Amino acid sequence: MNRLIQIAAVLMVATVPSAWAQEASKGDAANGKKVYLADGCYQCHGRVGQGGLMTGAAPILAQTKMPFAAFHRQLRSPVNDMPPYPEKLLSEKEVADIYAFLQALPGRRPVKDIPLLNNY
Amino acid sequence: MKKQQIGRRGFLKGAGAVGAALGTSPGASTPAAAQQTASSSTAPLPNMASETLPPAPDTQQQTSSGGDFMVDVLKQLGIEYVTQTPANTFRGLHEAIINHGGNKSPEMLSCTHEEIAVAMAHGYVKIEGKPLAVLVQSTVGLQHAAMALYNAYCDQAPIYMLLGNSVDASKRLFSFEWSHAAIDPSVIVRDYIKWDDQPGSLQHFAESAIRAYRIAMTPPMGPVVLSLDSEMQENPIPDRAALSVPPLTRVAAPQGDSGAVAETANLLVKAENPVIIADRLARSQMGMDRLVELAEALQCPVIDSGGRGNFPNRHSLCHSGRGGAVLAQADVILGLEVGDFFGTTHVLSDRIERRSRSIIKPGVKTINISSSDLTPKGNNQAFQRFQAVDLTIAADAEQTLPALIEAVKRGTDASRRTAFEARGKRLEATHHAMMEQWKSDCTLGWDASPVSLGRLCAELYEQIKNDDWSMVGNGIRVTWPRRMWNFDKNYRWIGSSGGAGVGYNAPASLGAALANRKYGRLSVTIQGDGDLMFAPGTLWTAAHHRIPILYVMHNNRAWHQELMYVQAMCNRHGRGVENAHIGTTIDDPNIDFAMMAKSMGVYAEGPIVNAKDVGPALKRALAVVRKGEPALVDVVTDPR
Numbered sequence: 007m008n009r010l011i012q013i014a015a016v017l018m019v020a021t022v023p024s025a026w027a028q029e030a031s032k033g034d035a036a037n038g039k040k041v042y043l044a045d046g047c048y049q050c051h052g053r054v055g056q057g058g059l060m061t062g063a064a065p066i067l068a069q070t071k072m073p074f075a076a077f078h079r080q081l082r083s084p085v086n087d088m089p090p091y092p093e094k095l096l097s098e099k100e101v102a103d104i105y106a107f108l109q110a111l112p113g114r115r116p117v118k119d120i121p122l123l124n125n126y
Numbered sequence: 127m128k129k130q131q132i133g134r135r136g137f138l139k140g141a142g143a144v145g146a147a148l149g150t151s152p153g154a155s156t157p158a159a160a161q162q163t164a165s166s167s168t169a170p171l172p173n174m175a176s177e178t179l180p181p182a183p184d185t186q187q188q189t190s191s192g193g194d195f196m197v198d199v200l201k202q203l204g205i206e207y208v209t210q211t212p213a214n215t216f217r218g219l220h221e222a223i224i225n226h227g228g229n230k231s232p233e234m235l236s237c238t239h240e241e242i243a244v245a246m247a248h249g250y251v252k253i254e255g256k257p258l259a260v261l262v263q264s265t266v267g268l269q270h271a272a273m274a275l276y277n278a279y280c281d282q283a284p285i286y287m288l289l290g291n292s293v294d295a296s297k298r299l300f301s302f303e304w305s306h307a308a309i310d311p312s313v314i315v316r317d318y319i320k321w322d323d324q325p326g327s328l329q330h331f332a333e334s335a336i337r338a339y340r341i342a343m344t345p346p347m348g349p350v351v352l353s354l355d356s357e358m359q360e361n362p363i364p365d366r367a368a369l370s371v372p373p374l375t376r377v378a379a380p381q382g383d384s385g386a387v388a389e390t391a392n393l394l395v396k397a398e399n400p401v402i403i404a405d406r407l408a409r410s411q412m413g414m415d416r417l418v419e420l421a422e423a424l425q426c427p428v429i430d431s432g433g434r435g436n437f438p439n440r441h442s443l444c445h446s447g448r449g450g451a452v453l454a455q456a457d458v459i460l461g462l463e464v465g466d467f468f469g470t471t472h473v474l475s476d477r478i479e480r481r482s483r484s485i486i487k488p489g490v491k492t493i494n495i496s497s498s499d500l501t502p503k504g505n506n507q508a509f510q511r512f513q514a515v516d517l518t519i520a521a522d523a524e525q526t527l528p529a530l531i532e533a534v535k536r537g538t539d540a541s542r543r544t545a546f547e548a549r550g551k552r553l554e555a556t557h558h559a560m561m562e563q564w565k566s567d568c569t570l571g572w573d574a575s576p577v578s579l580g581r582l583c584a585e586l587y588e589q590i591k592n593d594d595w596s597m598v599g600n601g602i603r604v605t606w607p608r609r610m611w612n613f614d615k616n617y618r619w620i621g622s623s624g625g626a627g628v629g630y631n632a633p634a635s636l637g638a639a640l641a642n643r644k645y646g647r648l649s650v651t652i653q654g655d656g657d658l659m660f661a662p663g664t665l666w667t668a669a670h671h672r673i674p675i676l677y678v679m680h681n682n683r684a685w686h687q688e689l690m691y692v693q694a695m696c697n698r699h700g701r702g703v704e705n706a707h708i709g710t711t712i713d714d715p716n717i718d719f720a721m722m723a724k725s726m727g728v729y730a731e732g733p734i735v736n737a738k739d740v741g742p743a744l745k746r747a748l749a750v751v752r753k754g755e756p757a758l759v760d761v762v763t764d765p766r
Contacts, residue, residue: 046693046703049686049765056570056578058766059603060690061476068570087476089697115569122584123565125591126610 033106034099041100042107045091055111061087069113077105192328193222193359195369196288199335200232202371205259205286207250207640208232209243211270213263215290215306218359220261232259235640235671238663240267242633244274245661248283249598249637252434252620255410257286257342258637264291264311264353272315273627278349279318280508281433281624282406282498284342285349291324293355312351317505320348328358332371345379345522346497382495382519382526390460390493390517391533395542397458397491399549400426403449403470406433406463406621407523414438414616416527417462423534425550427452432608433465435619440561440612442554447564447609453486461494462523467513476694482511492516495523495530508625564609576762577737579680580606583652585741586678587611589748590650596620596642599635599651602680602687607652617647628685629660632677636668639675639756648751649675653758655712655719656685662722668756669727676751677758678744679719681733682765684711689765719760732760 042048047067050060055068070077078101081091091101117123196219200208208223210216223234237243243260251257262271268289278285292298292307312322321341325331331354338350363369382390394400402421408414417437421428427445429452430437437444445452453459453471461467471492472482486492492515499520502509519526538546571578583606596617597607603622613619620638623630632653639649658664658679668675689710693703716733723730729750731743740761747757 044704046706049690049693052571052578052764052766053576054571054574054578056574056580056764057567058579058764059605060687060766061474064766066567066570086473087694089694089703091697092700094700095697095702113570114566115572117562117565117569120569120572122588123568125588126561126565126612 033102033104033109035103035106035110037100038103038105038107038110041096042104045096045100047104050088055108064088067108068111070108074102074105077101188362190363190366191218191222191226191360192331192363193218193220194226195328195363195366196331196335196354196359197222197227197232199332199371200259201227203335203339203374204256205232206254207235207258208261209235209237209246209258209637210261211237211240211243211263211267213261213267213290213306214303215264215292215356216261216288216354216359217290218356218361219288219290219354222359235667237633237667239661240270241274241629242636242661242664242667244271244278244285244287245630245633246637246640246664246667247285248274248278248281248623248630249620249634249639250641251283251285251637253596253598253617253638253641257284257339260285260287262287262289263306264289265306265308268311268314273629274633275315275349276318276506277623277625277627277630279320279503279624280506281621282346282348283624284347285319286339286342287319287349287351289351289353290356290359291353292357293324294357297357311353315349315351317503318349319351320501322351322353324353324355325358328363328369331358332369336372336374339374340377344377345525346501348501379522379525380497380500380520381529382521384529386517386519387526387529388533390495390519391530391537393458393491393493394424394426394460394534395537397426397456398545399452399455400424400458400460401429401452401456402426402460402462403429403431403464403467404433404436404462404523405431405465408434408436408616409524411616413524413527416524416531420527420531420534422550423531423538423546425546425553427553429453429470431464431466431470432619432621433463434621435613435616436462438612438614439608440614442557443550445553445557445560447560448556450485456486456490458491459486459493461492461496461515462527463496463498464494465498465508466510467492467494467515468511471513478698493519495519495521495526497522561609568606568610571764573737574764575735575737576682576764577734577740578764579604579766581737582678582680582740582761582763583607583610585737586650586652586744588741589744590648593648593752594646595648595650596638597651598638598642598649598675599631599653601631601652601654601657602682604652604680617642628657631657632661632664633667635677636664636673636675636756639668640671640673643674643754648748651675651677652680653677655679655681655683655717658719659712659717663726665723665728665756665758666726672754673756674751674754675756676744676747677723677756679732679758679760681717681719681760681762683713683716683762684765686710686765719758723758723760729755729757730760732758733762734760735762 050058050064051067052058057066058064247258247260291311292303298304323334325334342350421443428437429449430446471486472484475481494515568580635651642649693706696703696706720730720732743759747759750757
């Protein structure tokens with residue numbers, strides 16, 4: 007099963023248009039943060055990508071493991087209840103910038119470093 | 127033109143003559159005076175008759191009242207509190223409660239809005255297991271109360287409402303007495319109450335009071351309304367000894383058909399992956415204990431939909447957090463008072479075509495034990511989308527569980543028991559991994575400002591975990607408590623509004639806290655800003671009656687669910703979200719909830735924006751609550 011997933015992941019990356027790959031690598035995290043806040047992504051996913059709730063769960067986005075291609079597709083033609091972000095609302099560069107911002111977020115900390123969470 | 131001169135003697139003579147001709151008493155000389163004035167072109171003269179003649183005989187004192195008798199009935203019912211906003215149509219009963227009844231069992235509680243009075247009753251009954259009474263003014267008061275009644279109806283909560291009404295038109299004096307009267311006052315809420323009556327006599331009242339209580343408390347529970355004539359409340363009783371109060375006898379809730387129960391047990395025992403979904407199931411600890419016993423007998427996962435405190439969230443068989451995953455594997459699904467079977471077993475897509483997709487496998491056997499079908503109403507649509515459940519057992523699930531547990535145990539042989547144990551071990555490992563994942567997720571945004579909800583809930587639990595706490599409200603479906611806290615008792619959680627009518631959380635939490643007070647429990651609620659602004663006067667009631675409760679504001683400065691909806695609409699049109707805040711945010715100016723609470727006598731802190739300040743503020747506020755007073759901590763949070 008793991009092998010199948012790996013193959014699928016490779017195929018997914020392989021099908022990413024080269025322009026997208028370039029955008030993903032060149033993303034401006036600082037601008038991505040501005041766009042993330044201005045375009046209301048944080049309303050469901052939280053200001054630091056910690057996830058939230060709309061009609062259903064809004065996934066955690068901080069340091070998302072989602073490949074850029076899948077991320078791009080989810081913005082343009084989202085599944086579930088996420089609103090669509092067509093290019094006239096969010097340029098290709100801005101998509102890459104948001105992705106870079108999400109990758110730059112601090113993400114999870116070790117639970118052991120937070121005493122409050124060790125008392126459960 | 128010569129003016130007509132009328133002397134005092136002549137005026138009195140004339141007035142007396144007209145009065146006699148009209149057959150009125152000397153004291154009722156208004157028509158004569160009016161006629162006299164109308165025939166004169168001079169300025170109106172004083173009504174000399176009313177000033178000089180003795181008044182007509184009119185009884186001014188009484189030693190008994192219908193209201194006194196009504197209080198006797200309420201005492202027999204064991205009603206401990208009455209919530210109300212004072213009003214003229216129940217002044218007779220009001221006076222009887224505070225004097226004849228000594229303002230004790232029932233004790234009168236003052237509310238600044240009828241919606242608060244009903245919502246308090248809603249929260250109270252979910253902790254106490256029996257209703258308090260709500261006194262409401264006919265027409266104007268009932269219309270204020272209507273929204274909260276609707277929530278209670280949807281939530282199957284028994285509300286015991288007494289409505290003041292002026293039935294006899296010939297006895298209504300002032301204009302407002304007419305606008306506060308109706309020939310059928312309950313009609314405006316009849317779509318979402320179980321039963322109502324307008325007794326024609328005190329004996330009728332006594333019988334209807336007992337009947338109403340019994341109907342309200344029989345599953346599916348729901349609101350009842352008794353319209354009480356104001357004259358009946360106020361006037362003396364000719365013969366108190368002739369009135370009797372029927373005893374309140376026990377009611378056995380409807381139990382599932384024995385054949386259907388046996389069939390259900392057989393399906394569950396034979397299933398490889400049975401799943402239990404519980405919604406408005408557990409009315410008490412007994413309900414939770416029974417569900418635990420059933421789940422452990424089968425070693426099957428339970429999805430607690432949260433309509434009540436149904437199942438301990440730290441139990442290894444609690445898989446509420448991965449409901450989709452366990453349902454996808456299920457071959458038998460047992461629903462227990464599940465209000466939305468369709469929504470639980472489908473993914474719903476809030477798009478233009480509003481599609482849905484089943485997440486359960488074809489051929490899965492589905493059963494729902496529910497009392498909901500026993501008292502259907504046609505107008506409101508709270509029954510949710512139709513789901514073709516294979517077997518519906520029209521009965522009270524909590525009452526049916528003992529028979530089902532017995533049948534499951536009887537049908538489980540050694541080989542099945544071995545299979546169950548193996549299943550239980552797998553589920554335990556998955557449950558543990560889920561809990562560890564949630565802890566890790568909670569670290570995200572730990573130091574963020576505005577404060578993350580994970581941090582807020584962790585800080586709150588740290589302060590209350592060694593108390594006998596009860597989470598009496600969670601206005602905006604914050605998921606962290608049910609992931610991280612230890613909900614090991616039924617009273618740790620009371621469920622939500624039922625009808626999703628905003629304005630429930632603040633007063634219902636207070637009602638539940640009122641019930642918790644005598645058990646010494648620590649009541650906490652996570653309070654949305656939009657919800658509190660529907661009923662801010664709740665805070666005054668909390669302070670006035672010294673009801674200990676901690677309100678922790680989840681202040682995202684918006685009606686945020688609606689903001690997300692509007693944002694989705696904006697994106698659907700490709701118009702951008704920059705205008706989505708219009709009509710959906712609660713800022714400019716920001717509301718200072720701490721100042722608001724303080725103005726009503728409630729200890730308060732905030733607004734708090736830094737995560738490190740949350741814990742110390744909660745600690746100080748809880749010190750106040752533990753002394754028996756309410757407190758509020760306003761935390762400016764991330765939206766979700």
